[in-house]
Amino acid sequence: xxxxxxxxxxxxxxxxxxxxxxxxxxxxxxxxxxxxxxxxxxxxxxxxxxxxxxxxxxxxxxxxxxxxxxxxxxxxxxxxxxxxxxxxxxxxxxxxxxxxxxxxxxxxxxxxxxxxxxxxxxxxxxxxxxxxxxxxxxxxxxxxxxxxxxxxxxxxxxxxxxxxxxxxxxxxxxxxxxxxxxxxxxxxxxxxxxxxxxxxxxxxxxxxxxxxxxxxxxxxxxxxxxxxxxxxxxxxxxxxxxxxxxxxxxxxxx
Amino acid sequence: xxxxxxxxxxxxxxxxxxxxxxxxxxxxxxxxxxxxxxxxxxxxxxxxxxxxxxxxxxxxxxxxxxxxxxxxxxxxxxxxxxxxxxxxxxxxxxxxxxxxxxxxxxxxxxxxxxxxxxxxxxxxxxxxxxxxxxxxxxxxxxxxxxxxxxxxxxxxxxxxxxxxxxxxxxxxxxxxxxxxxxxxxxxxxxxxxxxxxxxxxxxxxxxxxxxxxxxxxxxxxxxxxxxxxxxxxxxxxxxxxxxxxxxxxxxxxxxxxxxxxxxxxxxxxxxxxxxxxxxxxxxxxxxxxxxxxxxxxxxxxxxxxxxxxxxxxxxxxxxxxxxxxxxxxxxxx
Amino acid sequence: xxxxxxxxxxxxxxxxxxxxxxxxxxxxxxxxxxxxxxxxxxxxxxxxxxxxxxxxxxxxxxxxxxxxxxxxxxxxxxxxxxxxxxxxxxxxxxxxxxxxxxxxxxxxxxxxxxxxxxxxxxxxxxxxxxxxxxxxxxxxxxxxxxxxxxxxxxxxxxxxxxxxxxxxxxxxxxxxxxxxxxxxxxxxxxxxxxxxxxxxxxxxxxxxxxxxxxxxxxxxxxxxxxxxxxxxxxxxxxxxxxxxxxxxxxxxxxxxxxxxxxxxxxxxxxxxxxxxxxxxxxxxxxxxxxxxxxxxxxxxx
Numbered sequence: 062x063x064x065x066x067x068x069x070x071x072x073x074x075x076x077x078x079x080x081x082x083x084x085x086x087x088x089x090x091x092x093x094x095x096x097x098x099x100x101x102x103x104x105x106x107x108x109x110x111x112x113x114x115x116x117x118x119x120x121x122x123x124x125x126x127x128x129x130x131x132x133x134x135x136x137x138x139x140x141x142x143x144x145x146x147x148x149x150x151x152x153x154x155x156x157x158x159x160x161x162x163x164x165x166x167x168x169x170x171x172x173x174x175x176x177x178x179x180x181x182x183x184x185x186x187x188x189x190x191x192x193x194x195x196x197x198x199x200x201x202x203x204x205x206x207x208x209x210x211x212x213x214x215x216x217x218x219x220x221x222x223x224x225x226x227x228x229x230x231x232x233x234x235x236x237x238x239x240x241x242x243x244x245x246x247x248x249x250x251x252x253x254x255x256x257x258x259x260x261x262x263x264x265x266x267x268x269x270x271x272x273x274x275x276x277x278x279x280x281x282x283x284x285x286x287x288x289x290x291x292x293x294x295x296x297x298x299x300x301x302x303x304x305x306x307x308x309x310x311x312x313x314x315x
Numbered sequence: 316x317x318x319x320x321x322x323x324x325x326x327x328x329x330x331x332x333x334x335x336x337x338x339x340x341x342x343x344x345x346x347x348x349x350x351x352x353x354x355x356x357x358x359x360x361x362x363x364x365x366x367x368x369x370x371x372x373x374x375x376x377x378x379x380x381x382x383x384x385x386x387x388x389x390x391x392x393x394x395x396x397x398x399x400x401x402x403x404x405x406x407x408x409x410x411x412x413x414x415x416x417x418x419x420x421x422x423x424x425x426x427x428x429x430x431x432x433x434x435x436x437x438x439x440x441x442x443x444x445x446x447x448x449x450x451x452x453x454x455x456x457x458x459x460x461x462x463x464x465x466x467x468x469x470x471x472x473x474x475x476x477x478x479x480x481x482x483x484x485x486x487x488x489x490x491x492x493x494x495x496x497x498x499x500x501x502x503x504x505x506x507x508x509x510x511x512x513x514x515x516x517x518x519x520x521x522x523x524x525x526x527x528x529x530x531x532x533x534x535x536x537x538x539x540x541x542x543x544x545x546x547x548x549x550x551x552x553x554x555x556x557x558x559x560x561x562x563x564x565x566x567x568x569x570x571x572x573x574x575x576x577x578x579x580x581x582x583x584x585x586x587x588x589x590x591x592x593x594x595x596x597x598x599x600x601x602x603x604x605x606x607x608x609x610x611x612x613x614x615x616x617x618x619x620x621x622x623x624x625x626x627x628x629x630x631x632x633x634x635x636x637x638x639x640x641x642x643x644x645x646x647x648x
Numbered sequence: 649x650x651x652x653x654x655x656x657x658x659x660x661x662x663x664x665x666x667x668x669x670x671x672x673x674x675x676x677x678x679x680x681x682x683x684x685x686x687x688x689x690x691x692x693x694x695x696x697x698x699x700x701x702x703x704x705x706x707x708x709x710x711x712x713x714x715x716x717x718x719x720x721x722x723x724x725x726x727x728x729x730x731x732x733x734x735x736x737x738x739x740x741x742x743x744x745x746x747x748x749x750x751x752x753x754x755x756x757x758x759x760x761x762x763x764x765x766x767x768x769x770x771x772x773x774x775x776x777x778x779x780x781x782x783x784x785x786x787x788x789x790x791x792x793x794x795x796x797x798x799x800x801x802x803x804x805x806x807x808x809x810x811x812x813x814x815x816x817x818x819x820x821x822x823x824x825x826x827x828x829x830x831x832x833x834x835x836x837x838x839x840x841x842x843x844x845x846x847x848x849x850x851x852x853x854x855x856x857x858x859x860x861x862x863x864x865x866x867x868x869x870x871x872x873x874x875x876x877x878x879x880x881x882x883x884x885x886x887x888x889x890x891x892x893x894x895x896x897x898x899x900x901x902x903x904x905x906x907x908x909x910x911x912x913x914x915x916x917x918x919x920x921x922x923x924x925x926x927x928x929x930x931x932x933x934x935x936x937x938x939x940x941x942x943x944x945x946x947x948x949x
Contacts (some may be wrong), residue, residue, distance in 0.1 A: 112520065138522030150520070152513035155506075163510040164521045166503045172523060175504040175535070182503055225522055374754040376761060400892050421933050424940050428697050431757045432888045433936075435699075439885055440929045561881055565765065568758060602773070608765025615758045616747065 062063045062089040063125070065140070065261040066229050068160040071110055073103075080106040080134035082285035083120075086234030088229070093255055093262040097269075099305060103285040104265045105147065108231055112144050113137045124229060141228030145267075147237060153207035157198060157217050161189035161208055164224035196250060212243045216250075223254065230255070232264040236271050244268055248275050273297075281305070325497050329490065336486045337378030340479055348482045354583075354590045355489040355571060356546045361582030362496055363539040363569035369498055369576035371532045372512030374431040376564050377418070381411040381537040383445060383468030383559035390458040390554045398464035400475065404488065404545045411541015412534055414441075419533035423526050426515075430529075438564050445556035457555035461548045475549070475631055485546055492539060499535065508532050538629055562604055569607055572614040575621025584623065658754040667797045669914055675872070677910025678810030681881060682865025683904045685814060685859035685891040693834040693854045696753075698759035703767035703886025704733055708866020709875050710775050712782055720870070722785040730863035737859030741852050759936045764880055771877035779874040780869075782867065806868050809872050813861060820900055830854060867917055882925065889932045895945020904944055 068086040072079070082101045088094050096104050109115040111122050113134040122129040129141050152160045166172040180186065193202050196216040201209060206217055215235060222230060229284040235251065236244040248271050255262045266272045272279065272293070279296045281289040289299045296302055336355075340348055360382055366371040385407030392403040422433040445452045452458065463481055465472035475481045499505050511518050511525055519524050548554050557563065566589065567582070574585030596606065616626060682799025687701050698704075708729050713727040715732075740763070748756045784802045791798040804881060821827040833840045833850045841847045869875075911929055915926030935942065 062357050123370075132521045135522050135524050137518060144520060146520075150514055150517040152510050152517065154513050157511060160510065163507055163518075166507065167518075167521055167523045172503050172507040172528075173531075175499045175502050177503060178498070178501050179506045180501075185503075191366075221517075221521060228396060353873065368754070372752065372754070374757055376757075421936050426935055428753055428757065429892070431754065432697065432699075436888065436929055436932070440926060442925070443926055562765070568761070572758070602769050604765040605769035605773075606771070608762040611762030612744070612759055612766070615755055615762070616744065619751070619755060622858070632901050 062092075064088065064123075064126060065090040066111070066263065067123040068107070069121045069123070071107070071122065071219075072118045073110055073115060074118055079285050081110060081117075084285070084287055086280065086287070086290070088261055089236055090261055091259050092277050092280045093252070093256075093264070093275055094280060095262070095272045096183040096263060096265045096280050096282060097106070097267070097272060098282035101284075102274070104282050105233060106285075107251065107282070108144060108233055108265065111137075112142065112231065129233055138225055140228075141226070142231065143222045143225045143227035144231035145215075145218045145222055145233055145235060147233040149211070149218050151206045151214050151217050151221070153205070156203050157193060157206055157208060157209065158186070158189055158202040160217060161192055162186055163222050164221040165189050165192075168225050187219075189224065192223050193217075195223070195254065196220045197246075212239050212247075215239070217248065219250070220253075222261075223258070224312045229261045229262055229263065232262065234265050234267065236266065236268050245274075246272055247271075251275060317347065324391065325501065326605050327473055329494055329497065332583075333390055333486070333490050336490070346476050348478050350590055350594060352478070352485050352550060354586045355485050356518040356550060356617035357566065357590065359489050359492060360540055360543040360565040361545070361586050362493060362573075362579070363536040363543065363572035365571045365576055365579075365582045366496060366500065366508075366536045367532055367538075368568075369578075369581070370439040370505060370512065371508040371529060373427060373529060373532065373536050374534070374568075375434040375536070375643065376561065376568070377434035377436075377441075378536065378540045379561070379563035380418070380434075380438040380559050381415050381442035381540040382547070382563070383441060383554070383556070384414050385411045385541030386543060386548040386554045386558050387445065387452060387458065387544075388541070389545035389548040390461045393462055393464060394551060395456065396459070396604055398462060400464055400466050400484070400549075403464075403549070404542060407541040407543075407545020407548075408538050409541070411544070412538035413500070415537020415540070416530070416534045419530045419537070421489045423529040423533065425441065434618075435561060435564070438559060438561055442559040442561070445559055452556070455556065457553055459553045461552050461554060463549040481550065485550070488542075492542060493583070496535075496539065500579055504528070504531070512523070558587075562607070565607055565611070569611055569614075572611065572619070572621055577624035577627060578623040581621055581623050650853070659938045664797055667795050668799070669912075669918065671794070671797065671799050671803065673914035674907070675806050675909040675910075676914050678866045678908055679805045679869040679872075680890055681810050681903060681906035682813060682868070683805070684894070684906055685817065685899070686860070686862035686865075687887045688891050688894075688896060688899075688902050689817075690855055690858040691891065693830060694745075694851050695743075696756050697760070697888075698855075698858075699746070699757060700740075700763035700767055700880075700881065701858075701862060701879035702758075702887055704871075705862045705866040705878050705883050705887075706732055706771065706875050706877070707736075707767065708780060708863030709780060709870025710771055712867040712870060713775065713780060716782065721761045722782065725782070726864070726867050729867050733863035734856040734860040738852050738856040741855040745855075746848065746851070764884070767932060768877045768880045771880070775877075777877060778888060779876055780870070781874040782871040783872050803872065805869060806816070806872065809868060810865070813864065814899070815856075817861070821899075842881050849932040885925070886928065889928050892932050892942060893935045895942025898942070898944045901942055901944035905942070933937050 064087045067087040068084055071081055071084045073081040083109060098104055106115065106120055110117045111129065113129070113132055117129050117130065124140050124142050129137050129140060129142065162185050165188045166182060169185055171182060171185060188203060196215055196219055198213060198220065201213060206214060209217065236247050239247065252261065252275055254260065276293055279291065280287060281296060281302050283305050288305060289296050289302050327554045339351060359450045364375060367375050388410035389403035392406045396402065405597060418434070418437045422430050446455060449466050464473040465474050466484060467473060473480055475484055507523060507528055513527055515525050544558065571586035572585065573588045574583065575581035593613040618630065683705050691697050711732055712725040716722055744758055744759055754757060762889065768916040788802040788805050790801055792801050792804060794804065821831065829845055830850055832860050833845055833847050837847050889919050890905035893908055894901030908931065912926050912927045912931060916927045
């Protein structure tokens with residue numbers, strides 16, 4: 062299997078605190094991997110390092126054979142790696158359709174046009190509408206995103222991310238703050254979408270039920286280091302991992 | 316209903332405005348035509364400002380710099396090169412574009428707060444240059460006797476000196492430019508700029524070169540501010556360094572607030588209120604900054620979206636938070 | 649500025665002239681340091697750029713004038729004027745800036761920009777447009793010989809006062825509990841609030857402190873160099889230029905920035921008066937291109 066995303070010996074320090082301490086990861090193409098670990102383990106920092114928000118003190122990140130380290134966040138998106146955020150980042154004052162259209166226009170290289178009417182950009186708008194339908198928001202397309210529910214806003218963010226034609230999708234707590242049925246919906250959606258489009262997915266999650274429902278591989282991060290990196294069944298039985306979670310059973314959803 | 320409603324749809328409003336403008340000379344005395352010309356020119360300046368503010372989320376305290384640049388450029392052309400309005404307007408447009416491009420490159424490097432202060436600083440710099448370079452710009456006295464030339468070929472031309480003629484000329488030019496700006500605001504570029512306004516950090520993570528888009532917006536705004544200045548020079552007859560002052564830069568801010576930054580025609584409406592206000596205050600204008608400042612403070616505290624925005628809000632419940640909300644913490648820097 | 653030399657011929661070989669100029673630059677820098685420190689503090693902790701900050705600096709002089717009129721003492725004015733302005737600053741923060749906390753940052757900018765306009769005219773209204781200057785206290789009149797040059801005692805006092813103020817602020821921020829609380833609120837207001845820090849009150853206190861420093865500098869500066877109401881904006885631009893050059897959130901940066909700007913201004917005034925502000929802006933522009941976070945600023949502003 063081809064390695065889609067490779068993280069090699071990445072280190073990040075903030076003063077005396079080492080947030081990420083020599084992490085090595087290889088994510089295979091088309092797989093869904095979950096990154097779990099207690100709060101403060103360094104998961105979001107790792108995401109920030111991969112997506113160019115932070116510069117690593119050491120180590121490299123590769124997307125297939127393209128080196129991501131040192132690129133700006135915009136370039137990394139163009140290389141094919143897109144992320145969503147823990148605190149949903151959308152365009153509150155725009156409609157859902159407009160928001161996804163902006164993302165699509167950027168991907169198609171048509172965001173520069175100063176003179177055509179945006180609502181006549183047929184290709185971009187049609188793609189955006191299709192994406193919204195794919196995430197189940199077809200009838201909310203003309204609504205202002207600020208007026209949508211938290212769950213729906215998360216879906217809009219996913220649609221925007223998909224509009225960038227990503228090879229790899231990094232999702233930061235996609236089920237954060239969602240009710241159980243909403244969580245299940247998002248999980249099913251992720252599986253379907255990833256499978257249909259062949260997207261490689263890496264997600265940070267705290268909801269163990271979601272993790273075990275969807276992940277083909279689990280990576281456990283603790284104090285900046287990888288504690289375990291294996292299939293769900295194996296990780297579940299790992300005594301160190303159990304200890305880190307203070308003996309909590311993995312069937313708990315929180 | 317949670318869909319955005321546009322209170323003043325583009326096409327019809329522009330045509331209506333043009334009609335009203337054309338009819339005005341038939342009903343109003345000359346003095347009001349003079350005021351109306353000022354409304355049009357300042358309205359253009361304010362609309363350019365709002366391309367940045369309402370359209371892109373960038374607050375520029377230095378648009379007067381480009382306005383003044385365009386005015387000086389037009390003055391030079393009309394007095395020294397050729398008595399040609401089209402050439403003067405072109406000079407205003409180009410000089411505004413070039414200077415705003417340079418200032419923009421330096422100003423968009425960091426976040427919106429730095430941007431605002433830098434535009435203020437550069438605006439002051441322009442004012443200082445216009446004042447000090449007296450051999451070129453005439454210093455504090457500025458350039459006097461800027462003519463209103465004939466428009467067109469010698470025998471078939473129209474003399475622009477009469478108020479009525481200059482008013483109609485300005486009406487046509489401003490209408491054409493506003494139509495252009497309107498198209499820009501409704502274009503993919505305009506939509507992307509709106510997204511940058513809503514969440515600048517998100518756009519970066521969608522592969523959008525946020526800085527570059529901001530620079531493009533700034534240059535377009537600067538170009539049309541210069542054009543407004545070029546219209547203003549023959550209108551006033553004199554060009555002085557005060558055209559670049561920070562108090563002058565405050566005027567488009569106020570006009571936009573008076574009308575509402577959320578709507579394309581808000582700034583123009585605000586210009587109407589503004590000119591009316593300035594006209595009625597008359598002798599009070601010794602303390603004009605005090606009045607200006609107080610109104611600005613009150614508006615931003617209690618009515619930041621302006622009357623048009625308020626109308627919008629009252630008719631579409633649930634929309635209120637969107638326009639004034641702060642972008643997420645991650646959006647800083 | 650009191651220049652000992654004639655101003656003609658760039659610097660020449662006159663050591664007295666050069667020493668005087670250097671001392672002038674340092675004096676100038678010390679006022680700017682107080683101004684910039686106040687701004688950096690407020691901007692760094694509240695993340696709000698008070699555009700009327702320069703106006704409050706200039707107000708230090710005007711209020712000081714009135715205090716002298718009432719009490720007859722410059723020394724009282726030196727401390728009372730900043731106190732009064734700190735109170736006004738606190739009032740501004742509570743009434744005008746706090747309500748805008750959750751709005752787009754441009755709203756606070758517009759509001760404080762409007763305040764500059766208001767302040768400027770208030771100065772005009774109550775104190776007139778003429779150049780105003782405070783009379784220096786008797787104890788500090790006359791000159792002292794430093795580095796082989798007779799230099800006014802009062803100017804030296806300014807330098808000393810500024811250094812003392814900066815040291816006190818630095819000690820306060822790094823050695824006291826209150827200082828730690830402020831730094832916590834600055835770094836992460838949500839977490840600080842969660843552990844019981846009264847963040848709004850901290851903000852008001854910091855705003856008042858920043859205003860005090862600025863007004864203090866204003867009294868000092870207004871005794872050496874006169875002010876007109878128009879200075880309300882220009883001082884703000886200098887303060888901002890210093891913060892950009894030195895780097896936000898860095899005390900050494902504020903010191904370095906002030907020294908640089910002080911030197912540019914003092915020497916620029918000699919060479920090409922009227923254009924010195926242009927030189928400051930050129931340096932600021934250069935810093936923005938080469939080191940956008942300032943010479944000593946931290947990467948995550």
